[in-house]
Amino acid sequence: MTDEPPRVQSEGGARSLSRRDALQRLAFAVAAASGSRGRGATAAAAFAEETPATPLGDLGMPLSAEQRQAGAAFVERHVTVDVHCHPGRFFLSRLPRQTAMTRALGPPFETQAIADLNAGRVSAALFAGVADMQLLELSAQGIHAARQFAPGEAYADYQRQIAGLKRLVADHEALAGRTPRDVRRAARLERTAAVFAIEGGDFIEDRLDRIHAAFGDGVRAITLVHYHVNQIGDVQTETAVHGGLTPLGRTIVREMNAAGIIIDLAHATLAVTRDVIDASERPVIVSHTNLVRPGVEHPRLISAEHARLVSTAGGVIGSWPSGIGQQSLGDYIDSILRLVDAVGVGHVAVGTDMDANYRPVFTSYRDWSLLPAALLARGLDEAAVARIMGGNFMRVFQENLAAARARSPA
Numbered sequence: 024m025t026d027e028p029p030r031v032q033s034e035g036g037a038r039s040l041s042r043r044d045a046l047q048r049l050a051f052a053v054a055a056a057s058g059s060r061g062r063g064a065t066a067a068a069a070f071a072e073e074t075p076a077t078p079l080g081d082l083g084m085p086l087s088a089e090q091r092q093a094g095a096a097f098v099e100r101h102v103t104v105d106v107h108c109h110p111g112r113f114f115l116s117r118l119p120r121q122t123a124m125t126r127a128l129g130p131p132f133e134t135q136a137i138a139d140l141n142a143g144r145v146s147a148a149l150f151a152g153v154a155d156m157q158l159l160e161l162s163a164q165g166i167h168a169a170r171q172f173a174p175g176e177a178y179a180d181y182q183r184q185i186a187g188l189k190r191l192v193a194d195h196e197a198l199a200g201r202t203p204r205d206v207r208r209a210a211r212l213e214r215t216a217a218v219f220a221i222e223g224g225d226f227i228e229d230r231l232d233r234i235h236a237a238f239g240d241g242v243r244a245i246t247l248v249h250y251h252v253n254q255i256g257d258v259q260t261e262t263a264v265h266g267g268l269t270p271l272g273r274t275i276v277r278e279m280n281a282a283g284i285i286i287d288l289a290h291a292t293l294a295v296t297r298d299v300i301d302a303s304e305r306p307v308i309v310s311h312t313n314l315v316r317p318g319v320e321h322p323r324l325i326s327a328e329h330a331r332l333v334s335t336a337g338g339v340i341g342s343w344p345s346g347i348g349q350q351s352l353g354d355y356i357d358s359i360l361r362l363v364d365a366v367g368v369g370h371v372a373v374g375t376d377m378d379a380n381y382r383p384v385f386t387s388y389r390d391w392s393l394l395p396a397a398l399l400a401r402g403l404d405e406a407a408v409a410r411i412m413g414g415n416f417m418r419v420f421q422e423n424l425a426a427a428r429a430r431s432p433a
């Protein structure tokens with residue numbers, strides 16, 4: 024989910040829109056979200072005019088035709104996974120009521136997004152619902168929760184979003200992604216498996232049974248916190264309230280372990296991360312972030328120390344093409360490689376935040392093979408790229424499911 028108010032981008036003339044232009048217009052629309060229908064409609068129209076491929080000159084790094092071909096061959100041979108995304112902003116489907124922010128985002132377009140995932144040969148994507156969507160408001164200070172949930176409201180909105188995900192699978196748009204085997208099957212069929220995820224544990228409230236219900240619904244990862252400071256712990260973008268993980272949050276962590284649901288610590292503070300790693304018996308992920316570095320500091324980025332807490336506990340960090348300290352796909356590849364240097368190749372993944380990202384430098388799944396192409400071009404070997412592009416996530420997926428499997432062999 025978008026991480027701060029996008030700055031207005033300068034636009035060059037009235038030529039047909041590139042995908043990046045379209046996203047910048049969307050960013051503009053979000054920035055201007057004051058309930059104006061007109062801007063939301065402009066953003067939606069901009070998406071409809073997308074062009075099919077990123078021109079070579081936009082990449083910010085040299086990539087020959089042969090190197091691009093190596094990327095295309097790579098995605099035919101390997102299971103690849105996007106560990107955090109919101110394809111087509113499915114979470115806006117069948118909204119009970121609009122807010123200024125949902126209005127600015129415009130209507131969802133899941134069918135187009137899934138066609139792009141299939142075309143890009145993405146074996147699996149973690150389709151993340153947005154738990155606190157109904158609370159969020161954009162101001163000059165960024166995205167914040169404008170109010171608290173009424174009792175039961177968060178769970179009702181969870182059920183709406185899960186119903187939308189189930190429809191996508193029932194209608195055979197996306198394949199089921201409940202197990203690593205499902206993901207490998209999708210890869211064989213040249214299709215995309217939807218691994219259900221929720222960004223924000225708000226819907227759990229204090230009901231541990233909802234964690235098991237979520238597993239039954241197919242949810243395989245929950246980002247404990249998002250923008251709203253919830254019952255579980257503190258968030259990176261607000262002043263600390265709890266001082267880390269709450270006692271209820273600790274219980275929720277143990278229950279997620281028991282259920283077999285992956286804990287995602289994106290948006291969580293360092294204190295929450297420490298507390299969760301202390302409590303969790305299974306490896307966690309931080310699905311979309313990058314390392315801070317001199318001149319590139321942002322509340323949503325993490326220190327090398329923070330990253331190593333996650334990796335030494337067996338966890339995986341998804342590198343995020345957010346445009347924070349990045350101007351191009353080449354800059355995003357640099358972000359991935361900095362994480363590899365900090366935590367090792369066995370602990371890095373790709374988390375695009377597609378379709379609800381900030382100022383994305385990776386904008387279409389049809390370009391998915393450019394990521395392995397660029398990593399190979401930067402000198403990583405095929406085995407290393409295979410781990411980053413999906414293997415590391417598949418390990419964590421398997422290790423978290425082992426708990427659930429032990430209880431029910433189905």
Ligand SMILES: [Zn+2]
Nearest residue numbers: 024222376379
């Ligand atoms: Zn997100």
Ligand SMILES: [Zn+2]
Nearest residue numbers: 024025289311
């Ligand atoms: Zn996010």
